[in-house]
Amino acid sequence: MHAWPASEVPALPGSGRDLRIHDTATGERVTLAPGPVARIYVCGITPYDATHMGHAATYNAFDLVQRVWLDTKRQVHYVQNVTDVDDPLLERAVANGDDWTELAERETALFREDMTALRLLPPRHYIGAVESIPKIVPLVERLREAGAAYELEGDTYFSVESDAHFGQVSHYDAEVMRRLSAERGGDPERPGKKNPLDPMLWMAARPGEPSWDGASLGPGRPGWHIECVAIALEHLGMGFDVQGGGSDLIFPHHEMGASHAQALTGEHPFAQAYVHAGMVALHGEKMSKSKGNLVFVSALRRDGVDPAAIRLALLAHHYRADWEWTDAVLTEAVERLDRWRAAVSRPDGPSADALLAEIREALADDLDAPAALAAVDRWAAAQAASGGSDEGAPGLVSRAVDALLGVAL
Template sequence: MRSWSAPDIVPLPGSGGPLRIHDTATGRIRTTTPGSTAGMYACGITPYDAAHLGHAFTYLTFDLVNRVWRDAGHDVNYVQNTTDIDDPLLERAEATGVDWRDLAHREIDVFREDMAALSILPPTSYVGVVESVDLISELAVRIRETGAAYEVDGDLYFSVEAASKFGEISNLSREEMLDLFGQRGGDPTRADKKDPLDWLLWRAERPGEPAWDSPLGRGRPGWHIECSAIALDRLGPSFDINGGGSDLIFPHHEMGAAETRCATGQPNAHNHLHVGMVGLNGEKMSKSLGNLVFVSKLRQEGVDPAVIRLAMLDHHYRAPWEWTDAELPAATERAERWRAAVALGAGPDAAPVLAAVRAALAEDLDSPSALAAVDAWATTALTRGGTDTSAPGLVRTTVDTLLGVVL
């Protein structure tokens, strides 16, 4: 599946330091230690509707990781999926009378346009589930061959009893897991399962549903296993960062980690990064609640994508936050000040700004502190001036290359 166009990245003088991030599994800030090529996987959208700001905030976070690593001299192998076959997509297609394939293609196109407009660096591999059915069924077979899977009326389930380190990502109690599993796409009450937490690897063909031939019979993938299979194929086990929104910690990432460990004997990733939820009117922004602010709609209304990006950067990626009417005016005013400052013929020394932005982002992607460093420079430039004719250009490049904001 094709990705989207990449923005130009201008190298900065020197290089950034190692990236430290909060690892969900350990609950600690850890230094990432990639080799020459860093490996990263982010769970993509299920394309039954346009991308909202919660999605954009997640992919902005992984974009910052990408930029920090590249500034530190690493190549980055970034893989993202799109779940272009799943129950929510089929349900929306049926409800709206649209073919599920057409719906997926339409919304993936909108997503690509949104990501390009927001200067999100595209993944090295952007992979759909439909194109990965063979990979997914092969992984399900590998898991079955270990004895960790069993059938219920033709459906293949992973036995949670076979997951030796189950709970290593979420650190939840069994009661908490059962509650979330039922809320987030699981089927804890299905009869004939060995354990309510056992999850579906392969769904046997049902009348009227799309299905594919496989060694497991005709059917389609369950949830969780698509990301395990794609990540193993494109990154191998034990890559540097795996993650997505915090609502994916359980069950999605917990169960995916168990699948990888079962098939390979290794963890799927060294670090797990999760992004706080974006709310609106006191609720998490989600398709099921219908309280969405769409990136595409903001763009259609003429909002500068750089302003949308600045509004999101003003929030630390791990902290849940609320989108309010004040977000865009504040980000617009910041963009105007920055643009006015870099349009000057000269300004104060910008080397400290570059150093401060690098340091802030390297320490758990502290984008609000990075913005504050640029704010301080812009305020000084606009009120007191400066004599360094190279400073405005360096600030412009710093903001573009590290923060992804086009001035």
């Protein structure tokens, strides 16, 4: 599976700072100091609907992580998956009278278009669940052979008790875990499981649903969490720098994925830091496909909204914050974009050296994009009020905003 084309990242003078970011597993800010190649895995979409603002906010956050790392002169090895077979996708295909593979391909293509328009840097490896099945099956077999998995009526489950570190990503209690498991794809009420929280690794073939050869597991398809583990271990290995996604993935997805990997390898941790973006709401409720309260990136683009304004609307909120999409949010972003473009269109302006340092400082401090935007606002206001004599300033501002915030002026 291919990703989307990369936009050029302008070179900037000097170098940025190492990133300090909130780690869900410790509840504290940690300083990330990767080697020459920083490794990040961000969980991708289940492609049964177009990219909504919640998706865009999440991927925008991890695009900032990449840009901070690139500004420290590191390379970035970014991996993202596509869950191109799963219950929600199959259910939507049936409801719409679609072929499930065509639905997945169509929505994945639209996602790529949205990411390109928003100028989000693409992953080096963009991998679908279906193409990963030959890698997934041996992992499930290894877990079963190690006593970390068991069969129940043809399905194969992971035993959470096989990982001594289970629970150390989310730190939720058993009652919360059980509730979230039921809400987010688990089956804690199924009789016969060793632990209600045990997640499925391999689902035996169901009538009328797609299935693949599972070797000793029998025909079926993979569970949700093992998909990401197989892809991450194949391309990044254990102990990579950042596992990222929305805060709704803390449990069960990231908790279970960590336990799968740790049980497989005997190593800990799966990722050095677990980083999670907040949720975007509309009309007082979290924006989600199940609720249908969605604002789509593609619909805004069709209405003529500049993708740079959409990106500025996302950047105006701290990545970990929960916030609400409104018409006023977009209006403010459009007006900000106009002010910034007017400011950099002049032949000279106030010195921008301090501004570059402010943007770098803000982003290195837990991706404080709102503070970075405020710094550019101040420079643009000074430009509008009295201008300046630095002929290189507008160009430096334009390059800095592009390289560090992903906004083309």
